[in-house]
Structure formats: C-alpha cells, structure tokens
Amino acid sequence: MRLTIWLHEARRAGPAALLAPPAALLLTAAIAMFIQLSGAGHERAERLLLAGLEAVAPLSVAMVALTIVVRETCRELHLSLPTLHLATIGRRLGVLGASTAACCLIYAAGAWLAGYRLGPGGAATLLVWAAPALWLAAFAALVAAVTRSAVLTSSLVALIWLAEQIWATVFVTPALRPLFLFFTSRVGDGPGWAANRIGLLAGGLVLLAATAAVLHRPERLLTEEDA
C-alpha cells in the first residue's frame, strides 16, 4: 500500500471530509452537555446524543460524499491517466469512511464513559451510525454521479433525511422499514432493530455498487462546460 497516494487523496477529499463529521458530533455533544447542565435531565441529553450519532453524523457524511463525487477541478486530466478515476474517487470516499469511523467510535466511547447509553451497547453500537451513514452517503454518491449537481444532490439528500424524520411512523411500517435511517433514536434497539440495520447496510452496498457502475464510465462526469 502506498501511503503517499492516500495522503494526497486525503488532501483532495478536502478538509470538510476530515472535519465535517467531527464538527457535527462535537456540536451535538456540546448541546447535550448544555442540556444536562441546565438540569433538563439525563434522558433528554442521552436522546440528543443518540440522534447526533444516528442522524446528524450520517447527514454530514452524505454531504461530504456528494462533494467528493461532484467536485474535481482536474477531471479531464484524471481521465487521461492510467489510474482508474473510479479508484481515485474510491480512495477519497475511503478517507471519508475512515475519518467518520474514527470520530463516531470516539464519540460513542466517550458517551458510554460519561454514563450515556447509545443503542444496544458493545460492538452492535457500531451499527447505530454505520448503517445510516453508509446508506445515506452511498445514496448521495449515486445521485451525485448521475446528476453531476451538488445543489440537486444535497437538496435531495436533505429532503430524504427530513422526510424520514417527519414521517417516522410511515417509515417504520414493514414495507419501508429497510429504508428507515433513524430506527434506534425513534423506535429503540428492540425487536426489528437488527433487521433494519442489516437492511440499511445491504441497501447501502447496493447503492455503492450502482455508484461504481455509473462511475465506470467516468466521462459522464465531464460536463459540456469542460468542452
């Protein structure tokens, strides 16, 4: 494994890839701490901390993912190089995945040490954030690859996210449940939780594969303005 290329791609992914998820989580933690200190109760702070992990972090990851796919000032040069452009975008998304994982793990561990219970505990807590983050980020990457528009994609991602928050009761119905991102924070980690998480992970992988298929003809990303 060549480390240098990863360092370059981390830089190309942009500071947002490395900073947006931790910033979102830090902000949530700060608000939770404020709630706790203001005496509003341990439980309310815990709910917010959980929502940060399951809802806020995935949203920021998805926004970064779509930027990684859409934004590239040297697209034409990349397409002329022997390294597959798909591999380059994959590396950048990989950097995003790694930084997200690191932040979420630290956040979850910190919360646990502070006496908050976020999800089922143990290794399964991973799925509280990993499943919705993978699904939403892969969805964002696919829409970005197809539309080549950051504005369109971010609007659509925000819309889905908001719709699932507002109509949570609709999304818990069996038909839509595999698409429900916020099961842990809205329903809990009881029956149906594991299936929902597996459903999200599987859906995320399918979306990722579809993204790769679209990017396999990367000249689609060349817009006419590039001509």
Added chain:
Amino acid sequence: MHIEIADLRRRFGRVTALDGVDLTVSGGMFGLLGTNGAGKTTLMRILAGVLPATSGRVVVGGNDLSTRGGRVAVQRRLGYLPQELGLYPDLTPTEFLDYVGLLKGLDDRAARRGQVGDLLDLVGLSDVAGRKLKGFSGGMRRRVGIAQALLGDPTLLIVDEPTVGLDPEERIRFRTLLSSLAGARTVLLSTHIVEDVAQTCRQTAVLAAGRVLFTGQVTDLTARAEGVTWEIVTAGSPPTDGVVVSAIARTDGTHYRVVSPRPPSPDAIPVSPSLEEGYVALMRSATPLPVG
C-alpha cells in the same frame, strides 16, 4: 508513436462533433488546425482515452482504443495537456507533479522526486516550486501543465490549444519548448492559430465541422494558395473580391494581400503565399462561394 484513425465518429446528442475522420500521424510534431467547434478537442479527448468514440477505429502505437486494455496501454505512454487544465490551487507545483506522477504509476519516490525537479527546471518554474498554484499566471499554469504531461517520459504528447491566452513572448517560448520536445516523441498540437503550426510543424491536418479537409505537409497546405494570392496597393477602397488576409497602411497606400481565384483588380500582382493564405484558400474552396 504511430496513430491510425479510420472513419471516426462522435456524436453528442444531436451534435455531430466528428463526422468520419480518417487520419494518420507518425512521429514528430503534428499540427491540428481548425476553428472553434471544428472538433479538435473531441478528437484529442478520444486519442487520450478520455472520451469513447461513437464509432470508428483508433489505433495508437498498435493499441486499439476501443478496449480498456488498449486505452490503459496508451495512457501509460501518454502526456496530455487538456484545453482547460484546472489545477489544485492549494498545492505547490512540486506537490501537484508528485500527485500526478503517483497516478501515472511512478511509484519509486526518489525517481519521482528527481523527475519532478528536472521538469520544473525544464519549464523554468524551479524558483516558484514551493509557491501555491493559486497565484500563478496563465503562462505559468500552462507550464505546470506541460510539466505534468511530461511526467513518466511519454512517447505521445497531446496538447490542446496550449497557446491560447498567452502573451506573444510566452506563446513563442511555449511553442519553442514544444518543438524541442518533439525529437523522439510524437507531439500532437491542436490550435486555431495558423502561426503556431507554421512555426513548429512539418505535418498538419485541417479539421472543419468534424471532417478532415486537408492532411499532409505544411508546405502542401501553403501551396493551396499558389496562384490565388495577390497583392494590391491602393489608396482607395479595399478590394471586394476574395478574402483580404492582411492590410498594411504605408505612405504609398494600403498594401492588401488577398486570396482570390481571379485577380481582385487589374493591377493586382501575384505573390507567393504564406501558410495562413494556404489555410484561407483551403477553407474558401471547401465552403461554397456566396451567390453574386
């Protein structure tokens, strides 16, 4: 590197950018001339493996570009300077070249560093090697562009309109640099500036509306205007017959050079043409003359 193009077509929706291009390019510096929208960029992109053809056959150095293997084989020996090369403003030239070098498969760190240093010397950017690219002028950016193209010592160099937007001195420097690179390599230069080709290429092709109007020696293109290039000196109104290529006011009147199948006036004298006049004669013979 030998390039063989047969009946190449490329459509974008309803627009036909390339309409049955047949072209052979062997070593040395080759100039691809054409007005804006002629299809030069599309042709160069297809040759660089950036864009697939709609139909037709392109073989570069024995590799068929319609296959993934063929494209990668060509891209390993290719240096490409796109018409619009965006750079990463947050990087220095050294960092930028290091990154492109890695993507070109120059895995050995020391060798890559060495090449980057040599190329920055070659294009005269060593002094600013540690400065961020965001402050670079158009000419400097173009030189970074040619340096990245030269990474990995390519045998085929494709440069798309590299002299556009450069001041005259930069332009001359740049094309001199390009000719000096052409020795062992095939250099494919696209431009709409006839002078660039006149000063650097022996072989050329003229593209118009996606078709090849001419391909051959530069001198043969010049010869297209043989017998149809005239000079007129007059204090009166400019000649209305033919295409006025130049007009220079002097004390004895304005000296017009005109490309026209007939003498544009009784006192017009035939003169030996330039490449630009050959180009004009070619374009004129390809488009039907206006009625009247």
